[in-house]
Amino acid sequence: MTARGQFDLVGHNLIKYEEVRLGSFAAANNLIVAPEDSQDEWARTLMQLIGDWRATLRSTYIRWAMAINGLHVAAAKYRDSVDQKKFVVSSIRSDAEGTPRQEVIAEYTFQEAADFHLKIQSMLCAHGFIDMYAGLEEMLFSLYREYWKANPDQLLKGKEFAHLRKLRIAATKGQTAKSAWAVALDQRINDWQRKKLYDGLDKVFLGLCQNAGLKTPSAYTLTSIETWAESIAGVSLVRNLLMHGESIVPTALEDFSKKPWALGFHFKAGAQLRLTLFELQVLETFSDQLLTGLNWSLVERACPSLRKAIPTLKKRPADRLRSGETGKPTLANA
Numbered sequence: 001m002t003a004r005g006q007f008d009l010v011g012h013n014l015i016k017y018e019e020v021r022l023g024s025f026a027a028a029n030n031l032i033v034a035p036e037d038s039q040d041e042w043a044r045t046l047m048q049l050i051g052d053w054r055a056t057l058r059s060t061y062i063r064w065a066m067a068i069n070g071l072h073v074a075a076a077k078y079r080d081s082v083d084q085k086k087f088v089v090s091s092i093r094s095d096a097e098g099t100p101r102q103e104v105i106a107e108y109t110f111q112e113a114a115d116f117h118l119k120i121q122s123m124l125c126a127h128g129f130i131d132m133y134a135g136l137e138e139m140l141f142s143l144y145r146e147y148w149k150a151n152p153d154q155l156l157k158g159k160e161f162a163h164l165r166k167l168r169i170a171a172t173k174g175q176t177a178k179s180a181w182a183v184a185l186d187q188r189i190n191d192w193q194r195k196k197l198y199d200g201l202d203k204v205f206l207g208l209c210q211n212a213g214l215k216t217p218s219a220y221t222l223t224s225i226e227t228w229a230e231s232i233a234g235v236s237l238v239r240n241l242l243m244h245g246e247s248i249v250p251t252a253l254e255d256f257s258k259k260p261w262a263l264g265f266h267f268k269a270g271a272q273l274r275l276t277l278f279e280l281q282v283l284e285t286f287s288d289q290l291l292t293g294l295n296w297s298l299v300e301r302a303c304p305s306l307r308k309a310i311p312t313l314k315k316r317p318a319d320r321l322r323s324g325e326t327g328k329p330t331l332a333n334a
Contacts, residue, residue: 010055030050030054031295033303035302040302042146043301046143046146046294046298049142049146054288056139057136058288061132064124064125065277068124075114075117079110086107087107087108087112088107089105090102122275129242129280136201136290141196144208145193147212148185149189156188163184167184201235205228205232206225212301214294214298215300215307217297217300234259234261237253238265238279242273246273249267249270249271263285265282
């Protein structure tokens, strides 16, 4: 986990099967199971990562929600104040001798400060969306990287990687050779990731599912891995527009908003591209539901016998945003 996960406002608890009680069972939202085939142990590793990432992505949203709430608290404080003092903003300026000093660069009445605090909200929402998207991107690559570490064959094909294949074979001959292989493989995955960043996150997600043999969970009837990818593409479109400083909603974003998997977005072509807390909530909800869907897919991939049994169970209804059916897997929660 990178620095993104070092400030956890959610927490992540593991509950062993034999410790499950009615209350903890209901609170769990992630299932970790042993694979039926020992070659699929990587799937359990991904299941374990999902709980950590659920806490990390939710914490990222909570931090931005707190920051936005702080603007409203500050606006209310200054608007209700009868104090005649000024609201001042300081920065660093050099004096005549070139020495840097703190200096007031702007000052406003408290009423002006109240209005300006609220106007900042759309900027925080935009930056929050970009940050949350970065977390989603980091999460998917994190899962993909763990898969490649356990199944690197596709990354080692071709004459240019003959030396890596030799290192892999030699890794069985001692700790030094094993360490050299691990370093070389990590570098190969780094190079792969740098190139994949230009493919689009939706294609990265589909690539992960295809290579790992992940399928739409049996109990999901209104959405699929393919529509999840479409949702990721729409989220990516919003993020890219923000990153490039676009201020007007393009037709492509309105078209996405009309699709069943638009997550609740309702952008109109030609309108100002302004985000609110709602769009951050939508992205947080989708990220959470995507992790749930991936968890179920991994469980069924690791335990094929379970996948055969699930269709006989009662189908879970899709959630209101139609970004993935919600479910409550057990044994881990975040």
